[in-house]
Amino acid sequence: MARIEIDGRFYDVQDNTNVLSTCLSLGMDLPYFCWHPAMGSVGACRQCAVIQYKDAEDTRGRLVMACMTPVMNDMRLSISSEQARRFRSDNIELLMTNHPHDCPVCEEGGECHLQDMTVMTGHTFRRYRGSKRTHNNQNLGPFINHEMNRCIACYRCVRFYNDYAGGHDLQVLGVHNNVYFGRFEDGTLENEFSGNLVEVCPTGVFTDKTFSAHYARKWDLQTAPSICVHCGLGCNTAPGERYGELRRIINRYHGAVNGYFLCDRGRFGYGFVNSSKRILKPRIDNQPIIAIETAESHFRKLLNAAKSTIGIGSPRASLEANFALRELVGEENFFLGLNDTEHTLLNTIIDLMRHGGIHSPSLREIEQADAVLILGEDVTHSAPRLALSIRQALRNASFAMAQTMHIPLWQDAAIRQLRGNVQSPLFIASICATRLDDVATNTYHGSPENVARLGFAIAHCLDDSTPAPFALSTSEQSLASSIASRLKQAKRPLVVSGTSCSCLAVIQAAYNIAKAIPSKDKQLTFTVPECNSVGLTIMGGKRLQQAFERIDNGLTDNVIILENDLYRRASHKAVDLFLETAAHVSVIDSLENKTTEKAQLLLPAATFAESEGTLVNNEGRAQRYFPVYPATEAARGSWQWLTSVMEDPHWQHHDALTSACATTLPGLATLIQSASVTEDAIAGSKIPRQPHRYSGRTAMHANIKVSEPGPAHDLETPFAFSMEGATTHAPPALLPVIWAPGWNSNQAINKFQEEISGHLRDGDTGIRLIEASGELPWFDDIPTAFEPEPGLWRITPLPNIFGSEELSQQSPSIRERQPLVCILLNPMDAETLAVGTGDPIEIREFAGATTLTIHAQIEHTLPRGLVGVTTGLPEFQSLQAWTQITLKKANPELQDLSEVPL
């Protein structure tokens, strides 16, 4: 701690940081550009100048850059002295000489850090009359607009893109007053976190291209706190709506989960909400019906007439929706709706999280790790935001080195220049090359069995009482021991594994390793495929396979399927049989898919943007999302459809469901803390979803009716579909829009944190449901090594950030980034088959009838005997993952190939 004096007042502050960060933590306004709370200081923009006095007698002082000045005890500073103010105002005037002042047509306008800072410094009159430098802009792909003329050269974009996110294709070109931030040539930004440039850029150089297509000002957007539904990490988002359409998603700060950044799937995947595939009207036997009541009474009739009804839940539906279904059909008739392997894997993961005795870390904790082992995952594709956190963790070795050299940790440029580019160790054992290989200390590629075997070997090296795999190659053995020794040395080692390999042994090996690591501060995290995979598994229920048997046995005749495309879960044959044998099939979902086609009764579900619910992320954190706008037409929350046919009116409220969920299911007991959030808020006043400058409210529906309609009522959440109400009493975690006087951009978050980059005041959202306890015995079921059989290959699904996830797949911008529809082959296998990249190849299921012709692509890191396909692409839906296939070179002229050009 240090005692410092700013403008005659004394403050007790942390002494491990810089003056800028301290002033902002104290709630003061000090303008800055190049500094970013997550990226530290470089002192490039000269905007945060303050006066520092030598001692108590000094009256003149000297100008220093606040971001580059460490806080020291007895320091005397002035923000408001005339010289400092004058310097800051002159500096921004210089930065602005080339700026086009095109705010009225700029998409950043209204949430622009440059606007805010300009106003803050008092630079209100433009004296520069010279010509301005202009640039040609580049096409940067489907996500990002480029308008270089607005650039003030703060360098934040390249510091984020290159230094923070590990990209290479966005650079600063040119020199002195003629610099250009762009690519070597036009083309899509390759990095999976490029969307953050929209928020990192303090002005309108990089803006959201998907938002441009249906743009609205920040103050015209209706917003509510939300949770990303596109993977299992549960990043916090702030979706914005206008005219009944979801317009964009931006990051919502969470001190423990996503911090300041999102991945591109999370930011641009929202397009599915506005998709033409949305189901907006109930359908009976594929005939659309208008009235909700008709659909409801039909739903009730089916339930009453049925011999018995089973319900199939979903890992992408909320806890409340799943619980409502479970209540409706009864515990014994509730099935989880996971594929069989996934069911086993998730059950194991939950068991390990609960009883394994190893801490399951948040992303923030992951960034503290000083050695990382990834077993069987390409995290950039299976849990993208986690990859960004792992990249940060690798800097801990250089932080440790900096500390010995007395370099403050926020001195970003200095630390990145440390000799030898020291980095904490990262080991990746995966099926083939991953997007983190560029920073990996060592990598290993093998089939899931071989990855698991390496894992068991590492565990054995750490603790020889664990079982060891037999017949390991010498190179595998030495790799295992070198990994083990680095993990042993680490203070906060992290083991990452997950469900991507569909291999139980990989998960068990990861546990053995984590358990064998001596450090007390070790961490073990698993990626899970969907936004509520963990919540659903904690809730518990029977296997999908058992549901199939129930129908097959004729014990049940009525099926309710909740937000689940069963064709993604089980073989087409099995699902066809199941849906055809069942007398009645009701489906509740938001997008058309193969399962909704087969529904006799189809009920339109609201998406995450139009309904409320709780999701549990891979860490075991239950977080709530709230409707951003009322669902249109007949769509409504799945939980509402399900409770509408229940007798007890008690169930008609969401909070009642949440608390029943907590009291009924022991694994969810702590959820009770979040159940009363609405009541508390309503007792005060509701939080407005619309900012206080929301325009056009009285006229926006005038094309339908001239008189202004009343706002929709929201009885389920603490929010109002209105601009009326107060935000002052709301905890920051519940603020729909981050805004403070003078701070219109997202940087306003400074005003709502306990300290810069710390937790939100009054706490971050979410409740951790699982805390590690106990200990489980060693796993000893070590698989034998994978040996490719001549003439046979195994279908190996490889997740992709763009295309694998069911909902974001329907987003037009994501679809543009989808990988080519092709199969990956080891070069030696390709040689055997006499095919090269781009050649058509015929796939035949060894034990089935499916054939498919598709282009081949050579992947040097893929092991022999495996055939890589992108997980979740509809083109591959007929192929069962991990089944054996035969391959044959196809005649290029005869085959009608998929339309994607190579």
Next chain:
Amino acid sequence: MKMQNKNPRIEGLSPTEIQEINAEMSHYEDKTAVSIEALKIVQKHRGWVSDDCLVAVAGFLDMAPAQLEGIATFYNLIYRRPVGKTVIHYCNSVTCWMMGSEQIREHLCRRLNVALGEMSEDGEYTILPIVCLGACDHAPVAMVGDELKLDLTENAVNEFLGR
């Protein structure tokens, strides 16, 4: 080297260039350390660095083209556009500016009938600005090819241009 055959991106480099770049590389642990030298080698042989050459060098050094472009465009002695046989770098720093470098530049441009940065029609000359050449006591100065010209006047310019 094995890499040469495997990587189609370096096909644009001549065997001599590759040999010279390799020789530079042997001095450093990190390939990217020779970025500037490699660009200079290519420029020595070709007069300037074309896009294709830049991509080829980046491929050879395992860098993204954008990374190498960042370096190439930072240094004003790396030419990313074709230049005349002789490049005239006139100093535009403060002393030369005070001593009339602007007039010298205008005169040069007029005599060669080119704008700043352009190549004269006969392909002989290109005029570019440069920062202080360290001969302020003889300002205004310019580098003409490898030769430093001191105390420039319009007559002196006419003389070395020979026209």
